[in-house]
Amino acid sequence: MAVLTYREAIRAALSEELARDENVVLMGEEVAQFHGAYKVSEGLLEKFGPKRIVDTPISEAGFIGMGVGASMLGIRPVMELMFWSFYSVAFDQILNNAANVRYMSGGLINCPIVIRGPANGGTNVGATHSHTPENVLANHPGIKVVVPATAADAKGLLKSAIRDNDPVMFLENTILYGEKGEVSADPELLIPLGLADVKRQGIDLTIVTYGRCVLHSLAAAEILENDHDISVEVIDLRTIRPLDIDTVLASVKKTHRVLIVEEQKPFASVGSQLAFMIQREAFDDLDGPIHRLATIDAPAIYSPPVETEQLPNPQRVLKAALAAVA
Amino acid sequence: MSKKATSTIEKKDAAPIGSSFAQAQINADLTKGERIDLYRKMLRIRRFEERSLRAYQGKKIGGFLHLYIGQEAVAVGCCSLMGKNDHVITAYRDHGHAIAVGMDTKALMAELYGKVTGCSKGKGGSMHYFAPSLNYWGGHGIVGGQIPLGTGLAYALKYRGLKGASMAFMGDGAVNQGAVHEAYNLAALWDLPVIFVVENNGYSMGTSQDRSSAGPGLAQRAEAYGMNWGTCFGHDIYEVRATMDKFLKLARDESKPSVVEIDTYRYRGHSVADPDKTYRTRDEIEEYRRTKDPIQVFQQKLIAEGVLTDVFVEQIDTEAKAEADLAADFAEASPFPTTDDIQKDVYWESDHPDRRTSKGRLFFD
Ligand SMILES: Cc1ncc(C[n+]2csc(CCOP(=O)(O)OP(=O)(O)O)c2C)c(N)n1
Numbered sequence: 020m021a022v023l024t025y026r027e028a029i030r031a032a033l034s035e036e037l038a039r040d041e042n043v044v045l046m047g048e049e050v051a052q053f054h055g056a057y058k059v060s061e062g063l064l065e066k067f068g069p070k071r072i073v074d075t076p077i078s079e080a081g082f083i084g085m086g087v088g089a090s091m092l093g094i095r096p097v098m099e100l101m102f103w104s105f106y107s108v109a110f111d112q113i114l115n116n117a118a119n120v121r122y123m124s125g126g127l128i129n130c131p132i133v134i135r136g137p138a139n140g141g142t143n144v145g146a147t148h149s150h151t152p153e154n155v156l157a158n159h160p161g162i163k164v165v166v167p168a169t170a171a172d173a174k175g176l177l178k179s180a181i182r183d184n185d186p187v188m189f190l191e192n193t194i195l196y197g198e199k200g201e202v203s204a205d206p207e208l209l210i211p212l213g214l215a216d217v218k219r220q221g222i223d224l225t226i227v228t229y230g231r232c233v234l235h236s237l238a239a240a241e242i243l244e245n246d247h248d249i250s251v252e253v254i255d256l257r258t259i260r261p262l263d264i265d266t267v268l269a270s271v272k273k274t275h276r277v278l279i280v281e282e283q284k285p286f287a288s289v290g291s292q293l294a295f296m297i298q299r300e301a302f303d304d305l306d307g308p309i310h311r312l313a314t315i316d317a318p319a320i321y322s323p324p325v326e327t328e329q330l331p332n333p334q335r336v337l338k339a340a341l342a343a344v345a
Numbered sequence: 346m347s348k349k350a351t352s353t354i355e356k357k358d359a360a361p362i363g364s365s366f367a368q369a370q371i372n373a374d375l376t377k378g379e380r381i382d383l384y385r386k387m388l389r390i391r392r393f394e395e396r397s398l399r400a401y402q403g404k405k406i407g408g409f410l411h412l413y414i415g416q417e418a419v420a421v422g423c424c425s426l427m428g429k430n431d432h433v434i435t436a437y438r439d440h441g442h443a444i445a446v447g448m449d450t451k452a453l454m455a456e457l458y459g460k461v462t463g464c465s466k467g468k469g470g471s472m473h474y475f476a477p478s479l480n481y482w483g484g485h486g487i488v489g490g491q492i493p494l495g496t497g498l499a500y501a502l503k504y505r506g507l508k509g510a511s512m513a514f515m516g517d518g519a520v521n522q523g524a525v526h527e528a529y530n531l532a533a534l535w536d537l538p539v540i541f542v543v544e545n546n547g548y549s550m551g552t553s554q555d556r557s558s559a560g561p562g563l564a565q566r567a568e569a570y571g572m573n574w575g576t577c578f579g580h581d582i583y584e585v586r587a588t589m590d591k592f593l594k595l596a597r598d599e600s601k602p603s604v605v606e607i608d609t610y611r612y613r614g615h616s617v618a619d620p621d622k623t624y625r626t627r628d629e630i631e632e633y634r635r636t637k638d639p640i641q642v643f644q645q646k647l648i649a650e651g652v653l654t655d656v657f658v659e660q661i662d663t664e665a666k667a668e669a670d671l672a673a674d675f676a677e678a679s680p681f682p683t684t685d686d687i688q689k690d691v692y693w694e695s696d697h698p699d700r701r702t703s704k705g706r707l708f709f710d
């Protein structure tokens with residue numbers, strides 16, 4: 020075990036997989052000579068050379084589409100989007116090509132591509148740069164969606180994603196890049212996609228969450244325990260599709276109350292799907308309506324102090340949790 | 346930097362300082378006062394941005410801050426040619442164009458501070474300035490995304506029978522976006538009065554033009570679509586004006602689109618927090634500052650023309666600095682938006698509830 024930042028953990032996963040499989044390549048804007056816009060790929064060009072670590076022009080549709088094509092012919096491209104917000108430029112390539120090609124070929128073609136990069140608000144970069152598209156992506160069968168919250172999860176999940184034979188969308192977070200955690204150095208320690216993690220045990224309320232909101236939820240859970248004598252279980256989904264609903268349902272059986280916390284616009288969000296599934300499969304276990312805390316429903320505001328309030332934050336989680344157990 | 350090729354409009358060499366562009370009619374016609382105004386505008390942009398950089402370093406501004414310092418002659422030159430039906434749209438490096446079209450620096454600074462008195466009420470930030478009343482359509486954060494919009498402005502002009510042109514600005518990195526090529530094709534196909542202005546500052550973030558763009562030159566790609574094109578030395582505002590004037594006339598009078606590539610240079614990092622000497626040398630930056638600074642170049646010309654004196658230069662600078670400080674004071678003193686403001690300006694209907702015609706819920710929680 021070593022203490023690594025989330026950024027270093029992702030870099031370690033990339034490095035190990037690049038070393039393990041010569042068909043893995045990393046491509047994207049500024050990933051090589053500039054060391055990555057968020058320095059995730061720092062040092063990889065020096066270690067693996069320009070055949071494996073490739074700077075692309077600013078043409079997301081072109082290079083993501085090229086990666087999809089290359090993956091059909093045996094390459095395992097890891098494509099970095101400088102921000103997931105720019106996925107819209109490559110939307111057609113991701114949703115029409117990567118998601119559908121296996122299906123439309125009757126299973127003849129695989130598309131083992133990973134598309135990764137940060138997808139988050141909270142950095143005051145305005146509405147064009149603050150999208151959280153995990154719900155949009157997960158709406159497309161054929162695609163897998165991963166949103167890690169911790170350094171260890173980021174490493175183990177990215178390794179699984181790279182070895183996965185389906186297209187995997189890997190959504191990181193610029194604010195988490197500097198967060199530290201214990202990370203295994205074992206190059207064969209993989210975290211399977213589709214397995215949630217109970218980040219905190221509790222009996223009074225289940226918070227279902229993922230991504231940076233896991234940290235907010237844990238912070239709120241601490242306060243709830245200390246100041247309100249409320250014991251909260253925090254479930255980190257880690258993967259959105261495939262979805263580990265069983266871990267969620269088992270927790271609901273125990274706590275009987277649910278709060279979903281997500282950095283998502285509420286309409287047709289990941290939480291919307293969760294709420295449907297929980298009421299459908301655990302209706303009798305519920306002691307009250309399912310609650311949800313989401314991003315306030317508007318494009319991302321720029322103004323720094325107001326953006327903090329638009330997103331879930333520990334204080335907002337605390338308030339929502341108190342309402343959920345009231 | 347770009348490999349020079351010959352424009353379809355005019356055969357030209359790279360223009361040295363002191364070229365004949367000052368004699369072009371569009372420049373020869375300038376009054377003394379107008380020349381001073383051009384100079385003053387460039388300096389106001391420079392001082393505004395330097396002040397904003399200090400505010401950024403003092404943590405008054407969040408997110409990104411893409412400075413235009415070094416490129417001022419391009420926006421000021423182009424926008425100084427705008428008539429009542431000419432329109433401008435650009436990318437996220439948008440402060441220069443905003444001041445060039447006449448936006449109030451107080452509202453611009455307040456926007457950077459995230460204040461409700463900002464030009465977008467604190468909702469857009471540095472990359473998303475807009476002033477439709479000044480024919481300024483933003484301020485866009487997605488590289489290349491504004492180019493189809495600029496083409497649409499031209500479409501609207503033509504459709505409505507207005508004699509005007511749209512100037513759609515982009516960087517040298519944007520030319521590789523598919524949307525840009527699709528817009529080129531539509532503009533050429535339908536003879537839309539748009540000028541695609543490529544501000545070639547040599548780099549997209551840390552990637553030089555050589556490492557991102559194939560082919561002999563960026564503007565020359567217009568040939569594939571049968572469009573006119575030209576290049577120009579963007580450190581000389583006279584040359585910018587003389588070159589753009591021709592293409593603007595072509596757009597206004599004959600409804601012909603074109604691509605104009607303007608050589609320029611940025612002194613600061615891509616955004617100010619980005620490293621700026623890993624992909625280029627300090628010497629390169631210094632060389633540009635020393636020999637090609639657009640404000641210095643123009644100042645020398647105006648002094649030689651007898652339009653400016655050292656005393657007057659000093660006075661203009663003092664005023665520009667005072668204006669920037671005033672803008673910062675205004676921004677500082679202004680209030681932030683409130684959480685209630687988050688859901689305003691999302692739908693026209695929710696902002697005009699008495700005139701709402703649709704039913705059903707507009708917002709969700
Ligand atoms: C679709 C998209 N991809 C990537 C980015 C990130 N990005 C912002 S600016 C930039 C470089 C653009 O360079 P250029 O077009 O030359 O303009 P300049 O910054 O030099 O003015 C990049 C890669 C973005 N904003 N949008």
Ligand SMILES: [Mg+2]
Pocket residue numbers: 516517518544545546547548549550
């Ligand atoms: Mg550039």
